[in-house]
Amino acid sequence: MHVPHLLQQRFIDALKDFTDRPEQYASMIRGTSDPKHGDYQANCAMPLAKQSKDGKNPREIAAMLVAKLELDDICEPPEIAGPGFINLKLRDRFLTDSLANMLGDDRCGVAQVETDKPIVIDFSSPNVAKPMHVGHIRSTVIGDSLARTLRFLGYPVVTDNHLGDWGTQFGIIIYGYKHFGDPDVVESNPVTELAKLYRIVNQLVEYRKASKSLPKLKQTIEDARQVVTEAKDTVEQAEDKQLKKAKKTLAAAERRLAGAETGLASAEEKILKVEQDSDLGPKAIAHANIDTEVLEETAKLHRGDPENISLWNRFLPHCKDEINRIYARLDIHFDHTLGESFYHPMLADVTAKLEQLGLASDSDGALCVFLPEFDAPMIIRKQDGAYLYATTDLATLEYRLTEFNPSEILYVVDTRQSEHFEKLFAVADHFGLSEVKLVHVNFGTVLGEDGRPMKTRSGTLIGLESLLNDAVDRAKQVVCNPERLVNFDPPMDAEEQDNIAEAVGIGAIKFADLSHHRTSDYRFNLDKMVALDGNTSAYVQYSYARMQKILQNANASDDDVAALVREHGVEFTHIAERNLVLQLIRFEEALNTVHKDYAPNHLVDYLLETAKAYSRFNDNCHVLKAESKSIRATRLAIVFHCKQTLGKGLNLLGIDVVPRM
Ligand code: ARG
DSSP states (O other): OOHHHHHHHHHHHHHTTTOSOHHHHHTOEEEOSSGGGOSEEEOOHHHHHHHOTTOOOHHHHHHHHHHHOOOTTTBSOOEEETTTEEEEOBOHHHHHHHHHHHTTOTTTTOOOOOOOSOEEEEOOOOBTTSOOBGGGHHHHHHHHHHHHHHHHHTOOEEEEOOOBOSSHHHHHHHHHHHHHOOHHHHHHSHHHHHHHHHHHHHHHHHHHHHHHHHHHHHHHHHHHHHHHHHHHHHHHHOOHHHHHHHHHHHHHHHHHHHHHHHHHHHHHHHHHHHHHOTTHHHHHHHTTTHHHHHHHHHHHHHHTOHHHHHHHHHHHHHHHHHHHHHHHHHTOOOSBOOOHHHHGGGHHHHHHHHHHTTOEEEETTEEEEOOTTOSSOEEEEOTTSOBOHHHHHHHHHHHHHHHHOOSEEEEEEEGGGHHHHHHHHHHHHHTTOTTSEEEEEEEOOEEOTTSSBOBOTTSSBOBHHHHHHHHHHHHHHHHSOHHHHTTOSSOOOHHHHHHHHHHHHHHHHHHHHHHSOTTSOEEOOHHHHHOTTSSSHHHHHHHHHHHHHHHHHTTOOHHHHHHHHHHHOOOOOSHHHHHHHHHHTTHHHHHHHHHHHTOTHHHHHHHHHHHHHHHHHHHHOOSTTOSSHHHHHHHHHHHHHHHHHHHHHHHHTTOOOOSOO
């Protein structure tokens, strides 16, 4: 049920006499946050008055509109407020009927979209050959919850994990294997060993890059110092009027200098750490060209070198096993996992087509697409013949269009890749691939407590698995501590405790991530994430368990509740009942907003508000000791439907519920 759509339909009918764009004005209906203004509010009278030829004011227009509106079966008589707002309050009867109708419905009253064009969602897409880390949470969790939500709304959804299974990271492990690997050890313990080789080579490559960057960093600092000195002089000599601007320039210059100094310090630290390491130090000296040689191993793989291809074929399954283990734990599944390697055979064709169309042209030996909207071109083939990330994405796009014929393709990828996607979409436009709606569903960074991108003490990104383990441990301390456990009858055995800790711990990480608008960065704080009484999944899961318990104590199955309602009817006797039901019928609105914005935080907000409305209901309304049979039937129906909605909502976020906690 989507009440604004229902109201809009009635408004469209009434608006036909006022405008030839009734849909546009009818869309100006919003839910209110203050019950003084009704449950919904229509704001169309003000803009309509601006168009009015006979100079009617907004309140007059609103009055005429209200006279035409046929809303009796839905709302109390509308009220006109302030400059011309139309306040709409739903009839209790409408709410109680809606509740009764939704009872047996496992869609929780949410209508099903009718369409056969799928939405493709490209998400998670890690570069394999290195363990998944904290940076992979967001794409994985946001993409999964979008997939679940859109699928539930009725869209055919195709999920595709665009694995980075063909890039430099394979050059890294191939190099590592050839120079530092022990075939027997790799054979017997591939996942750990490959991760170790990756770490060693990556550190050596980073060391090389850092060493090479020193002269430039030092030069930058020198230049920045110069600018600061000049800016200081300007401040000293500035007249009153210019002083503010000069100070600003100085502050900016000082920031740039500080940034460059931090860059140099971190490069020097990296270098020192390798040089002082008894294992890495000698390796760094012996492998002086490791950075270019790693690239050469990757290039050889791409050229079809038999040895590297055979190593790649040997390593890839282990890399996939490793990530699949994590996906299983997170309950994340893909329809397709077509990695970058899958598109490799198509790249020559794509570039040739772009050339034929006159879109790509040679620039110093590289093949480039020049886009009028951008300063720098999109390079699709380097001087040495190597293809790039962008080339693969063009081939992927073409493949998806022919294979799936989608209405939309969503790329759930870090904001830092915005420019790549802007260019990709622009090329797609020129390339005749524009029929589909392409969306970069971008997201911000996970930060540590210090507000900087979250890293371990040694400066590497925190492994995803250890993060999940920490969350589950913490959840266990919070939910299964001895003080709480004494209250359970029958007592919780170890297995039940483990299940609860897993559901609450994993749920905490997902919920916290999804609770921020995807484009903002957020600070990772495990204690806050698993709290039972904050804006957390544990709070919602706990509400669910409480409702479950009430229904159990009432000994009322789904059918029983429906039968009780048929027999005794539904009526409100307390405002908390009405508020909760009003909240419950807004589920579809929340889900539609998730789609509109590609932002699951709207669903998170909805679930938290619903759990809070439930808590007020629970504080005020006895269910089992209700004063009459019809009040009891009403309250059981509310509890039942609220439990269904919270359970479904959590499920759409990829979060489990537990029967008791
Ligand atoms: N593997 C890439 C990375 O880790 C993300 C791929 C996103 N999807 C895409 N079609 N480009 O940065």
